[in-house]
Amino acid sequence: xxxxxxxxxxxxxxxxxxxxxxxxxxxxxxxxxxxxxxxxxxxxxxxxxxxxxxxxxxxxxxxxxxxxxxxxxxxxxxxxxxxxxxxxxxxxxxxxxxxxxxxxxxxxxxxxxxxxxxxxxxxxxxxxxxxxxxxxxxxxxxxxxxxxxxxxxxxxxxxxxxxxxxxxxxxxxxxxxxxxxxxx
Amino acid sequence: xxxxxxxxxxxxxxxxxxxxxxxxxxxxxxxxxxxxxxxxxxxxxxxxxxxxxxxxxxxxxxxxxxxxxxxxxxxxxxxxxxxxxxxxxxxxxxxxxxxxxxxxxxxxxxxxxxxxxxxxxxxxxxxxxxxxxxxxxxxxxxxxxxxxxxxxxxxxxxxxxxxxxxxxxxxxxxxxxxxxxxxx
Numbered sequence: 001x002x003x004x005x006x007x008x009x010x011x012x013x014x015x016x017x018x019x020x021x022x023x024x025x026x027x028x029x030x031x032x033x034x035x036x037x038x039x040x041x042x043x044x045x046x047x048x049x050x051x052x053x054x055x056x057x058x059x060x061x062x063x064x065x066x067x068x069x070x071x072x073x074x075x076x077x078x079x080x081x082x083x084x085x086x087x088x089x090x091x092x093x094x095x096x097x098x099x100x101x102x103x104x105x106x107x108x109x110x111x112x113x114x115x116x117x118x119x120x121x122x123x124x125x126x127x128x129x130x131x132x133x134x135x136x137x138x139x140x141x142x143x144x145x146x147x148x149x150x151x152x153x154x155x156x157x158x159x160x161x162x163x164x165x166x167x168x169x170x171x172x173x174x175x176x177x178x179x180x181x182x183x184x
Numbered sequence: 185x186x187x188x189x190x191x192x193x194x195x196x197x198x199x200x201x202x203x204x205x206x207x208x209x210x211x212x213x214x215x216x217x218x219x220x221x222x223x224x225x226x227x228x229x230x231x232x233x234x235x236x237x238x239x240x241x242x243x244x245x246x247x248x249x250x251x252x253x254x255x256x257x258x259x260x261x262x263x264x265x266x267x268x269x270x271x272x273x274x275x276x277x278x279x280x281x282x283x284x285x286x287x288x289x290x291x292x293x294x295x296x297x298x299x300x301x302x303x304x305x306x307x308x309x310x311x312x313x314x315x316x317x318x319x320x321x322x323x324x325x326x327x328x329x330x331x332x333x334x335x336x337x338x339x340x341x342x343x344x345x346x347x348x349x350x351x352x353x354x355x356x357x358x359x360x361x362x363x364x365x366x367x368x
Binding site: 001002003004006007008010012023026027030031032033034035036037039041043045046047048049050051052055083090092097098099100103105106107108109110112113114116117118121128130131132133134135140141142143144147148150151165166167168169171174175176177178179180181182 | 185186225229233282287312315318324335
C-alpha cells in the first residue's frame with residue numbers, strides 16, 4: 001500500500017469481527033514498529049499481544065465501561081499493548097537530559113504509529129486507548145516494575161470501516177514558520 | 185512510495201546539502217503529521233519550521249556540540265521542531281487520567297513518525313534530536329509557557345545516505361504473547 005493511503009485512510013476502528021488474526025500479521029506490525037527510531041537506539045519499547053480470553057478480560061476491566069472502545073476490547077480477537085522501560089530513553093547515565101524527562105512514551109509512540117500504519121495495510125483495525133488503570137494492566141500482563149503500559153488497542157478485522165475523518169485543525173494552525181505565532 | 189519502503193529505508197541523516205527545501209514539502213510533511221491520531225482528537229501537537237539563520241543558530245546553540253547531529257543543525261537549510269501543549273492530552277477536566285501523566289509527548293511522536301516517513305518519500309533526510317535545553321529552544325521560538333518542544337530535526341536533502349541499519353533487537357524480544365516474559 002502507498003504510504004499516503006496508509007496515513008490518510010487509517011481510522012480509529014471501534015467495531016470488530018470475531019475472526020482470528022494470524023500471528024504472523026502481528027509479527028509484521030512489530031517488524032514495522034522496530035524500524036522506528038528511538039532515543040540513542042535504546043529500543044525500550046515492548047509489545048504484548050493478548051489472545052488469552054482471561055487475560056483480555058483483565059485488560060478490558062482496567063478500562064472504564066464508558067470508553068467508546070470498551071466493547072471493542074472484548075469483541076476483537078486480540079488486544080495489543082504498547083509499553084516501555086522507564087529510566088533509559090531521554091536519560092544519560094540514569095539522569096534525564098532535559099526537562100521533558102523520560103522519552104519512553106515518545107519512543108513507544110514512534111513505534112506504535114508504524115505498527116498501526118502497517119495494520120491498515122494488512123486490513124486490520126486499531127484504535128488507541130489511553131484511559132486505563134496502569135497498575136491493573138501491569139498486573140494482568142505481569143509487567144515488571146520498570147515497564148509501564150502506555151497505550152492499548154483492540155486488533156482485528158473491522159466490522160465496519162467509516163472513511164469519515166474526525167475534524168482536523170488546518171495545517172496553518174499546526175505549522176508555524178521560524179517562531180510560534182499564537183492564533184487565537 | 186510503498187509504506188514498507190518508507191518504514192524500512194528511513195534512516196537518521198547527519199550530513200546535509202545546503203540546497204533549500206521548498207515550503208510546500210514541509211507542508212506535505214505536516215499534512216501527514218495531522219492525520220495521526222491524538223488523545224480524544226485533542227491535536228495538541230505543533231510544528232515550527234525554522235528557516236531564519238539567526239533563529240536556527242539559537243536552536244543549534246541549545247544542543248551540546250558533542251551531539252552527533254550538532255553540525256547537521258547548522259548545515260541543513262531547515263530545522264523542524266515538534267512541540268506540544270501540556271495539560272490536555274491524557275487529561276480529563278485538567279487532571280491526568282492515568283499515572284503516565286501527560287500524553288502530549290506520545291501524541292507528538294505519533295505525528296512525528298508520519299512526518300519523517302513522508303520526508304523519506306519526498307527524498308528529505310531527518311534525524312531526531314532530543315538532547316537540548318528546553319528553555320533555550322522555547323525562548324528562541326517564542327513558545328508560550330504551556331507549549332514545550334519535544335524533538336528537533338535538521339531537514340534537508342541528504343549529502344550521504346547510508347542504508348546500513350543500526351542493530352535492532354529481534355522481534356522475539358520486542359513482542360510478547362499474552363504476558364510479559366523477561367528474556368535476560
